[in-house]
Amino acid sequence: MQVQSYAAQSAKASLRPYKFDLPPLGPDEVDVNVTHCGICHTDVACVDNEWGMSVYPVVPGHEIVGTVSAVGSNVKRLAVGTRVGVGALCGSCMECEWCEGGKQQVCAQVVGTVMGEHKGGFATAVRVNNWRFAYPLPDGIASEHAGPLMCAGTTVFTPLLRYGVKPTDRVAVVGVGGLGHLAIQFLAKWGCEVTAISSSHSKDEQARGFGASHVIASSNPEELAAAARSFDFILSTVSADLPWDAYMAALRPGGKLCICGIPDKAIAVSPWSVIAGEKSIVGGQPGSIDETTAMLNFAALHGVKPLIETFPMSEANAALDHTRQGKARFRAVLVA
Ligand SMILES: [Zn+2]
Ligand SMILES: [Zn+2]
Numbered sequence: 001m002q003v004q005s006y007a008a009q010s011a012k013a014s015l016r017p018y019k020f021d022l023p024p025l026g027p028d029e030v031d032v033n034v035t036h037c038g039i040c041h042t043d044v045a046c047v048d049n050e051w052g053m054s055v056y057p058v059v060p061g062h063e064i065v066g067t068v069s070a071v072g073s074n075v076k077r078l079a080v081g082t083r084v085g086v087g088a089l090c091g092s093c094m095e096c097e098w099c100e101g102g103k104q105q106v107c108a109q110v111v112g113t114v115m116g117e118h119k120g121g122f123a124t125a126v127r128v129n130n131w132r133f134a135y136p137l138p139d140g141i142a143s144e145h146a147g148p149l150m151c152a153g154t155t156v157f158t159p160l161l162r163y164g165v166k167p168t169d170r171v172a173v174v175g176v177g178g179l180g181h182l183a184i185q186f187l188a189k190w191g192c193e194v195t196a197i198s199s200s201h202s203k204d205e206q207a208r209g210f211g212a213s214h215v216i217a218s219s220n221p222e223e224l225a226a227a228a229r230s231f232d233f234i235l236s237t238v239s240a241d242l243p244w245d246a247y248m249a250a251l252r253p254g255g256k257l258c259i260c261g262i263p264d265k266a267i268a269v270s271p272w273s274v275i276a277g278e279k280s281i282v283g284g285q286p287g288s289i290d291e292t293t294a295m296l297n298f299a300a301l302h303g304v305k306p307l308i309e310t311f312p313m314s315e316a317n318a319a320l321d322h323t324r325q326g327k328a329r330f331r332a333v334l335v336a
Contacts, residue, residue, distance in 0.1 A: 005077040034067075036066070036143050036333055039320060039322075044060075055116050055117050061122040062150070063121070064121035064126055065137070065146045067083055087135075088114070089110055089133055090113045090129050090133045091109075092133075096108065098319065102290050105168065145312060147331075148306035148333065152306065158288075160329060161291055162287075170192065170193045171192045171193070171231055172196070172197050172237065176207050177336065181207075183335070185211050195231070232251070233258065234247055234258065239261045241259075244254050306330060
């Protein structure tokens, strides 16, 4: 099958129309005709080779929504026409101890949708290496909203499961952007008392609309200092290098700082920040198959959805630039 896509041929190049042929469908594979694709900062990072791992041509897009157009002979539960979402991961070995234990995201052979030679969703179609990574979408989630849930949503929801966040916990979300505005919604619906921490007070009203009970502007260091020993869990969604010891001080004893955004520099903290209050620093990344399914069901049940700006697929460059410049309020979504 021939796919028409938008691809970058080198680092930081503009996206150009690019046609390629998919090989014959393997037994565990499915093809998905793309109807919508959200844009994540990782797409910008892959196009721009920020992490030195890009293999060109890069076809970005890993917040994919579409309908199944072909299924391999081993495929279960999916049929031609099923509406599905596909996120940052689209395959794993399914036989190592991690895959068998339900942690496919840490499999050594995990396939990233926009990593290596795999081509993403800025395209007419995408190949999913293992059908289990194409998730049937609950009826309650609109197609234009489902894409951002597939990467941003699972990235911020999975830590609630993995690190045992409880409804009685007091939590903070750092950054009110693509990830943060979903994190505030998930945590508020989870039952937590949520504080949004943003660089200024300019997004206070929106943060409260997403479910935050309190807001802190990090540009006023005294506001963060006043929150010392306040939070059981802090989920950071920003790529800025923050004064990490000040955030560790805002944790209650036993609290966790969860890093979901990717700062440029090493995260340096004083040893006392982890020793004195028995605190820890943990990471958040898109979840397993079970965790992602749970996220979709939770989002449908509680009406968690991204605030989006839509662009036609033909304006993929403008939409990617919009995200590159941090202008998306709060997620850009391409519509085929
Ligand atoms: Zn992503
Ligand atoms: Zn595996």
